[in-house]
Amino acid sequence: PAVSVFLMLAGQAASAEAFFLGKAISNAEISVRAMQIEGALRRKFENLVLIGMPFAGKTTAGKLLAQAMDRPFYDTDIELERRIGSIPDYIRNSGEEAFRRAESELIAALTATVRGAVIATGGGAVLREGNRRALRENGRVILLEREADSIAFDASRPLSDSKEKWNALWQKRAPVYRAFADITIVNPPTPEAACSQITEELKK
Numbered sequence: 001p002a003v004s005v006f007l008m009l010a011g012q013a014a015s016a017e018a019f020f021l022g023k024a025i026s027n028a029e030i031s032v033r034a035m036q037i038e039g040a041l042r043r044k045f046e047n048l049v050l051i052g053m054p055f056a057g058k059t060t061a062g063k064l065l066a067q068a069m070d071r072p073f074y075d076t077d078i079e080l081e082r083r084i085g086s087i088p089d090y091i092r093n094s095g096e097e098a099f100r101r102a103e104s105e106l107i108a109a110l111t112a113t114v115r116g117a118v119i120a121t122g123g124g125a126v127l128r129e130g131n132r133r134a135l136r137e138n139g140r141v142i143l144l145e146r147e148a149d150s151i152a153f154d155a156s157r158p159l160s161d162s163k164e165k166w167n168a169l170w171q172k173r174a175p176v177y178r179a180f181a182d183i184t185i186v187n188p189p190t191p192e193a194a195c196s197q198i199t200e201e202l203k204k
Contacts, residue, residue, distance in 0.1 A: 010037035045115045048198075049135045051177055052144040053170055054123040061144060061194040062120035068195060072117040076125060080106045100128065107131050111138065126180055127173065136180075142198055143181035150187070 014033035018025035025033075048065065050058040059075050066073035077087060084090045084102050091099050103125055110119070111134040119139070125131050126141075135141065148163050148170070178184065183201045188194035 006038045006041055007034060010034040010041065013037055043116070045138065047111070047114060047116065047135075047139040048118045048202075049139040049141045050118070050120045050144060051126050051141060051181065052123065053146065053166065053173065053177075055166070056123075056144040056146045057188070057191050057194060058120040058144055060191040061188075061198070062118045064191055064195040065198055066118040068199065069118070072114070073120075074110060074114060074117055075120045076103065076106060076110065077120075077122045079110065080122075100124070104128055104131055107134050111135060123169070124173070127176055132180055140202070141180055141182045142201075143177050143184045144188070144194060145177075145184060145186045147187060 011030060011034040014025070014030045014037060017023075017033075018030070048069075048071070050062050050065075052058055059078075062075065063073050065071075080103055081087055083106065084099075087099065090102075103122060107121075107125060108130070115138065119135070121131075121135070126135065148166050183198065185194050185197050185201075188197055
């Protein structure tokens with residue numbers, strides 16, 4: 001088990017600030033200042049990671065969220081396609097396991113360098129423990145849930161290109177998604193609504 005050290009470091013910074021400036025400061029004032037510093041650090045450095053099933057709207061909502069919060073945006077599927085080409089073609093030609101390996105390599109490289117961004121992940125990305133560790137290391141995880149009846153399926157996602165395939169995957173993945181998420185947004189009517197709900201949850 002582990003916890004973030006942000007608040008501890010912020011408390012040290014608040015105490016050091018008072019010491020070097022010769023200010024008298026109470027423990028209560030240190031706590032308030034530490035929380036202010038921690039909030040600023042999180043806004044600057046912590047990634048917001050969107051997870052969920054294919055067609056859940058992670059990319060669209062993620063772009064809106066990044067724009068609203070003035071953060072860079074990354075979509076792991078888009079970044080991966082720059083490396084391997086078309087994902088459906090790659091899965092058909094090389095198999096799902098090869099795709100998952102390439103996806104893990106991409107996530108490891110991305111999370112090692114990106115800070116303070118919004119990251120939309122592929123539907124199966126968080127099924128691998130290594131990917132979860134990398135995304136969690138510096139990320140707040142947000143799950144977007146949608147019902148299959150609200151989705152227009154197409155061939156762009158060969159592992160979930162029908163309602164039957166999608167539902168079967170959802171039954172397997174839902175426990176992992178829900179256990180990994182810090183925030184869950186259920187059936188937002190629009191991407192704008194999802195963005196708004198996420199923003200409100202982040203303020204809590």
